[in-house]
Amino acid sequence: MRLVVARCSVLYEGRLAASLQEATRLIMVKADGCVAIHSDSGAYKPLNWMTAPNVLTETPLHWTVTGSRGERLVITMHEVLSDSAYDLGRDPGLEKDGVEAQLQALLAERPHVLEVGMVTIRREYPTALGPVDLLCRDANGIAVAVEVKRRGEIDGVEQLTRYLEFLNRDPLLAPVRGVFVAQEIKAQARTLATDRGFLCVEVDYDDLRSLPSNILRLF
Amino acid sequence: MRLVVARCSVLYEGRLAASLQEATRLIMVKADGCVAIHSDSGAYKPLNWMTAPNVLTETPLHWTVTGSRGERLVITMHEVLSDSAYDLGRDPGLEKDGVEAQLQALLAERPHVLEVGMVTIRREYPTALGPVDLLCRDANGIAVAVEVKRRGEIDGVEQLTRYLEFLNRDPLLAPVRGVFVAQEIKAQARTLATDRGFLCVEVDYDDLRSLPSNILRLF
DNA sequence: GTGTATATCTCGGGG
DNA sequence: CCCCGAGGTATACAC
Numbered sequence: 001m002r003l004v005v006a007r008c009s010v011l012y013e014g015r016l017a018a019s020l021q022e023a024t025r026l027i028m029v030k031a032d033g034c035v036a037i038h039s040d041s042g043a044y045k046p047l048n049w050m051t052a053p054n055v056l057t058e059t060p061l062h063w064t065v066t067g068s069r070g071e072r073l074v075i076t077m078h079e080v081l082s083d084s085a086y087d088l089g090r091d092p093g094l095e096k097d098g099v100e101a102q103l104q105a106l107l108a109e110r111p112h113v114l115e116v117g118m119v120t121i122r123r124e125y126p127t128a129l130g131p132v133d134l135l136c137r138d139a140n141g142i143a144v145a146v147e148v149k150r151r152g153e154i155d156g157v158e159q160l161t162r163y164l165e166f167l168n169r170d171p172l173l174a175p176v177r178g179v180f181v182a183q184e185i186k187a188q189a190r191t192l193a194t195d196r197g198f199l200c201v202e203v204d205y206d207d208l209r210s211l212p213s214n215i216l217r218l219f
Numbered sequence: 220m221r222l223v224v225a226r227c228s229v230l231y232e233g234r235l236a237a238s239l240q241e242a243t244r245l246i247m248v249k250a251d252g253c254v255a256i257h258s259d260s261g262a263y264k265p266l267n268w269m270t271a272p273n274v275l276t277e278t279p280l281h282w283t284v285t286g287s288r289g290e291r292l293v294i295t296m297h298e299v300l301s302d303s304a305y306d307l308g309r310d311p312g313l314e315k316d317g318v319e320a321q322l323q324a325l326l327a328e329r330p331h332v333l334e335v336g337m338v339t340i341r342r343e344y345p346t347a348l349g350p351v352d353l354l355c356r357d358a359n360g361i362a363v364a365v366e367v368k369r370r371g372e373i374d375g376v377e378q379l380t381r382y383l384e385f386l387n388r389d390p391l392l393a394p395v396r397g398v399f400v401a402q403e404i405k406a407q408a409r410t411l412a413t414d415r416g417f418l419c420v421e422v423d424y425d426d427l428r429s430l431p432s433n434i435l436r437l438f
Numbered sequence: 439g440t441g442t443a444t445a446t447c448t449c450g451g452g453g
Numbered sequence: 454c455c456c457c458g459a460g461g462t463a464t465a466c467a468c
Contacts, residue, residue: 001224001245001257001259003222003245005220005305005307012446014446015445015446016315016446017315018313018314018315018446019313019314020310020311020312020313020314021311021314023307023308023309023310023311024305024306024307024308025307025310026220026222026247026305026307028245028257030257030258030259030260030261031259031260032259032260032261034260034261034262034263036262036263038220038247038249039307039310039312040220040249040250040251040307040308040309040310041249041250041251041253041271041309041310042249042251042253042463042464043253043255043268043270043271043463043464044253044255044263044264044265044268044270044463045263045445045447045463045464046263047310047312047313048313048446049262049263049446050446051262051263051446051448052260052262067446071446081305082303082305084301086224086243086245086300086301087243087259088224088242088243088244088245088258088259089242089243089259090242090259090260091239091242091244091258091259091260091266092239092240092242093239093258093266094237094238094239094266094267095237095238095239095240096235096236096237096461097235097236097237099235099459099460100458100459100460101450101451101459124452128407128410129373129407129410129411130407130457130458131452131457131458149459150459150460155377158377162373162411231461233461234460234461235461237461261448261449262447262448262449263447263448264447264448264449264460264462267461268461269461270461270463290461315446349442349443349467369444369445372457374443378442378443405456405457406456407456407457
């Protein structure tokens with residue numbers, strides 16, 4: 001990790017063309033070759049950046065960063081205020097809790113929380129439009145497509161609608177019901193989902209985790 | 220802009236719960252109060268961050284950053300390797316050269332590339348749901364709503380669907396056809412668009428620019 | 439403020 | 454390698 005504070009101006013040509021007038025900024029060069037130019041405001045997005053892999057060519061006046069697909073970033077250095085480097089080593093990485101993938105996994109093993117008698121057929125059931133989160137079968141043997149979201153919003157309902165439209169054309173599956181599951185379902189999404197005949201289920205992540213898994217019950 | 224390089228571990232509780240094991244990282248504190256924690260790899264996204272407005276409480280062992288809606292970031296400092304601050308001043312900001320807007324402008328002047336006999340009625344035709352990129356009329360005098368994207372994905376097809384649903388309620392326009400244009404249309408988006416009866420057109424930006432404009436032909 | 443559309447999105451997973 | 458979906462998306466803009 002190299003940190004350079006400098007008065008500089010910048011030109012970027014690649015996926016678009018953009019430029020920065022002269023000002024004092026932080027230039028961050030990471031060990032993997034990524035370069036980011038930060039001002040003193042704005043949450044985490046840099047003004048300009050280049051993703052690895054890169055080639056950095058350095059002269060006292062100009063830094064030229066060349067990317068893999070014709071992208072180019074040229075930094076003109078007017079005055080370098082600071083230039084330091086640190087070896088940070090490899091990072092163990094972020095550990096997340098409570099994201100959609102975990103919610104999906106928990107539900108796949110506990111489909112009965114959606115409805116009594118529900119059984120999981122498979123996760124990530126493929127369709128021409130992409131994979132359905134869960135494909136289940138209800139107590140009556142009817143196929144059920146389940147869309148899992150952390151926060152249930154309208155686009156999730158649209159997604160489920162698209163899947164069902166296609167699944168219902170498959171004579172081996174049809175008719176297929178829809179279930180919309182989320183930790184929190186927004187009022188507008190619930191209205192739309194209910195209007196389209198989907199069952200809406202709100203689940204609590206911690207409650208779910210504490211429930212026994214159907215998979216374990218088999219033994 | 221304050222830059223701290225430190226061996227640290229981190230806890231985040233807010234929109235989700237996440238943690239970072241002990242490692243050496245860069246902690247960036249911007250003048251507006253934003254805090255970002257960077258490892259030595261990855262494009263520009265920090266491992267953890269807090270967006271302004273924030274309150275930063277600092278003790279030798281712990282930094283606690285408290286956000287506006289119950290978000291909290293706790294950094295435990297095991298060893299500070301460097302701690303420096305710079306006054307960068309205000310940044311004049313990034314000047315961009317647009318892409319999608321230019322694509323739309325080029326198509327507005329060359330609607331015949333979409334279909335023989337197509338004529339532009341207007342750009343950014345307003346509806347209650349937002350502006351339709353282009354409203355045209357085909358060789359048979361039928362109204363055509365055109366959605367322009369750099370990359371054609373399913374979201375764009377949904378967008379066009381919503382516009383058409385609305386436009387087709389206007390007796391002065393109905394029936395309205397849909398055309399989905401992009402430099403590249405993804406297979407799934409094409410499947411959905413075709414299924415809904417939309418014409419899909421892929422255009423090349425440079426080819427388009429080299430074609431004569433209909434506007435100029437009028438003179 | 440809320441909602442919508444965009445992004446040089448980034449990032450991770452699966453084929 | 455590309456494709457696809459999710460994100461604590463962030464960010465700009467309209468309402």
